[in-house]
Amino acid sequence: MAFAAPVWLAVYNELLGDGAPERPYGLLEAWGDADLLDSFHLSRPCIGFLLGCLQRHGRPARVPELRDPGRVEAMLLEALHYYAHGAGSPGIRDQSGIDPSDSPAVVSRMSELLAGMTERFVSFPLTRADRERLAERGRAFCGVRHVLGAVGCAHFRTRDAPDAATARVFRNTHGYPSVVCQLVCDLDGNIMDVERCWAGSTSTHEVWVSSPRRTQMEGESQGRYRLLGGTAHHLSKHLLTPLPQPQSQEEVRFNRAHARAHGVVHRTVQLLKQRFRCLRLLGPDPPENLEPQEDLVQKENLVRACCVLHNLARKFSVPPPPIGPDLTDPEHPAPSFRVPVKQVSPEALEARQEVIDGFREEDADSTMDMDQDQEA
Template sequence: MAFALPVWLAVQEELLAYGGEVDPESPSCFDDFDDEALFQMFHLTRPCIAFITDSTRIRMKKVALKKPTLPVDAMVMVTLNYYAHGVSSAAIQQRLRLSQNDCLSIICTVSGVIAGMADQFISFPLTRAARTNVALKIEKLCGITDALGVLAAAHFKIRASPYEKDTFRSFVNTLGYTSVVSQFICDSDGNILSVEKCCVGSTFEQDLWESSFKGREMEDELHGQYWVIGGSSYNLSKHVLTPVSEPANEKENRFNQAHAKIHDVMRITLGSMKRRFRCLMQLGFAQEGSLDKKSNIIKACSVLHNISKKFSVPPPPVVGKIEPLHPGRQHSVPIQINPEALKARQELIDCNFSVASSRQDPPSETVTEEDL
C-alpha cells in the first residue's frame, strides 16, 4: 500500500502520455486558498489535492467523457467540498458560478470517475510477499496469525420515503434507521483493502459476504489458507474468524480480547472516514433499485481515504465518541457451524493464546487513531 511516490511518478508519466499538463507552476483554482483554509474547506492538504486532481484528470481522459464545461480542477473542487461537508458550499458555487443542479451533476460525474480509480488505490494483498506482510502486522498487533484483514459491514444513513412502505422497510437496519450497507476489509494500519456492494440496510452481513467477490475468492481459497477477522454477525468458516460466543477458559478469553482489539481498527477507520468525508453521515434520498450513485460516493471516499493516509493527512478532530460498528443482523435460525472451521479456530487459540504472551498488550489497552 506504500504507493504515494511511485504512483505520483506514474501519474505524471500518464499525464504526459495523454497530453495533460504537468507544469507545477500552472494555475489552479485551489491556489486562492491558504493551507489552513484549504484544509477547512476540503479536509485535505495541498499536495494530496494536487495528486487527486492529476489522477482524476488521467481517468477522465481514459474513460472518454464528453468535454467538460469546467476545468478538471474546478470539478474536483466542487466534489471534494461536498465530500468534506455533505453539502455544496455557497462560496464555491458563487466562485464558479454554478447552480445547485450544476453541482449535483458534477459530483455525480467525478464520483464515478474516482470510484473507478479503486482498481489502482484499493488493493487486496495478492502476492505471497504482500499477504505475509499484512498477516505479520496483524499478528504483531494482536497475536492472531494468518489473517489478511478485518471484515465488517459499514452502514451509511440515507433518506427513504415512508409512503413507499415496502421500500422503506427494506432500508431499515437493526438500529432502526434507514441506511445502505457496504462490505469493507481493512488492514491493521487502517488502509482499505476491499470495498464491495451497496445494498439496503436490512441486508444480512453473512449474505453480503457470501455474495461478494472477495467472499467467494476467500472461501474458494484463491488467497490461500488465510482468515479475515469478522464480528459475531458472521458465521465462523475456514476463512472468516469470529470470536468465541461463550468462552470457557482463559485462553479463549485472551483470544476474544485479541479479536476485539484488531476488530476495533475497523471502527476507527470508518470513524476517520466519516469525519473527513461528512457526506457519508447522510447520503440523501435513495431508491432500492438505484443505488449506483450512493455506491460511487462510498467507493470514491474509500479511494480518497487511502490516498490521504499515504500523504499523512490527519482527519478533522474527533467531536464526541466515534460511533461503534453496527451490531449486525443475524439469522433467527441457528446455523450449523462447519466442524473443520471450529477445529481450525481452536488450533489457532491453542497455539497462540494458551499462555499470556509478553507481545500482547494488556486487555485495557485499545487501539487509537494515532496508532493507525
C-alpha cells in the same frame, strides 16, 4: 493498504508523469494550507495528486468534460467540499461558474470517476509477499497468526424512500433507513476492499455470502491466510469469529485479541464519517424519475469515492478533522448470529482451534500491554 511505498511511487509516476500538474490551478491556489484542511479535510499535495489523476484520466474521448483542467479543478473542489461537509460551496460555484442547480450532477459525476479509481487505490494483497507482510503486522498487532485484516459492514443513513414498500426494504434493524456496505481493512486502518451497497435490511451474513471476496478466500487462493469477522458472521475456515462462550484461558485471550483487531473496522468507519460528513446522510437527493437501483448505484459510487479518498489521505498523512459535538455518531453493533455448533463446518472449527492453540502467550501479553498504554 497492501501497496508498499515503492509501488505507490510507481503508480504516482505512471499517473502523473513527472508528478507535477500540467499547469497552475487557480482555484486551489486561492486557499492557504489551513483553509484547505478546513474546507476539504484534505491537504494540498493530496488534492494536487487527485487533480493530476483526473487530468490524465480525462484525456480519452469518453470523458470529454475533463479535457479542460479548469473544469476538472472546479468539479473536484465542489465534490470534495460536498464530501467533507455534506453540502457544496457557494464560494467555489461563484468562482468557477458552476450553477447551484448543477451541483448534484457534478458531485454524482465526480463520485463516479473517483469510484472508478477503486482498483488503483483500494487494494487487496494478491502476492504471497504482500500477504506475508500483512500477516506479520497482524501478529504484532494482536498476536493472531495468518490474519490479513478484518471484515465488517457499515451502515450509511439515507432518507426514507417515498413509497412504503421500498422504505421497509431500506430500514435496518436499528430502525433507520440506510444502505449497507462491506469493508475489509488491514490492521493499520487502510481499506483493502469495498464492495457493492445493499439495502439496509440486508444482514451482514447475507452480504458476506454474496461477496466476491468470500469466494476468493474460500476458493483456497489465499491459502492459510484468514480474515476476522464479527459475531454477525458465520464461522468458516477463512473467516474467524470470536467464541460465544470462551471457557479456557487460551480462548479468553483469543477473544480479547480478536476484539482488538476487529475493532479496527469500527474505528475506520468512524474516521470515514468524521472526515466525510456526507456519509452521515447519503445524498444529494436523487431526481424524481431515478429508478431505485440507479439511486443505489449513485450512493455506492459516493461511498467508494470516500474510501478511495480515505486511503489517499492516509498515504499523504492528512490528519482527520476534529470531532465536534455535532459529530457524535455511535456505531450500533450488528445483531449477533449464533449458529449451533452441530451446523458449523468441522473444518471451520478446526481452523479456529488451530489459531487458538498457536496463540502465543507472549504475543497476548504484548497486545495487552499496548492496550494499557493507550488507555493511559
